[in-house]
Amino acid sequence: MMILSGVEFTERELLERAVRNARPKNRNAYKTRWIVIKSVFGVGSGVANALCREFDLDPDEDLKP
Numbered sequence: 001m002m003i004l005s006g007v008e009f010t011e012r013e014l015l016e017r018a019v020r021n022a023r024p025k026n027r028n029a030y031k032t033r034w035i036v037i038k039s040v041f042g043v044g045s046g047v048a049n050a051l052c053r054e055f056d057l058d059p060d061e062d063l064k065p
Contacts, residue, residue, distance in 0.1 A: 002014070015051075016055050017052075018040070018041075019037060019051050019052065019054075019055050019057065020055065020057065021056075021065055022036045022037055022040045022063075023063055023064070024036055024063055024065045025035065025039075025065075026065060027065045028065070029065065030062045030063065030064060030065075031062070031063055032059065032060050032061065032062055032063070033052050033057060033058065033059050033060070033061045033062075033063055034048040034049045034052055034059035035048070036062070036063055037051050037052060
């Protein structure tokens, strides 16, 4: 449990928020979710895919910037 600015969060809740809200950096590029997650977290493709699936997200979904 973490308290940030008076609000309690678990590490899992913060991780899920980061995964759900990750977007491509380039405004003109659509990218698949797992590629964005890979870049944001600095992990490999397998871990990026697993993070997406862990939070019931489609790793192959195209994300808008």
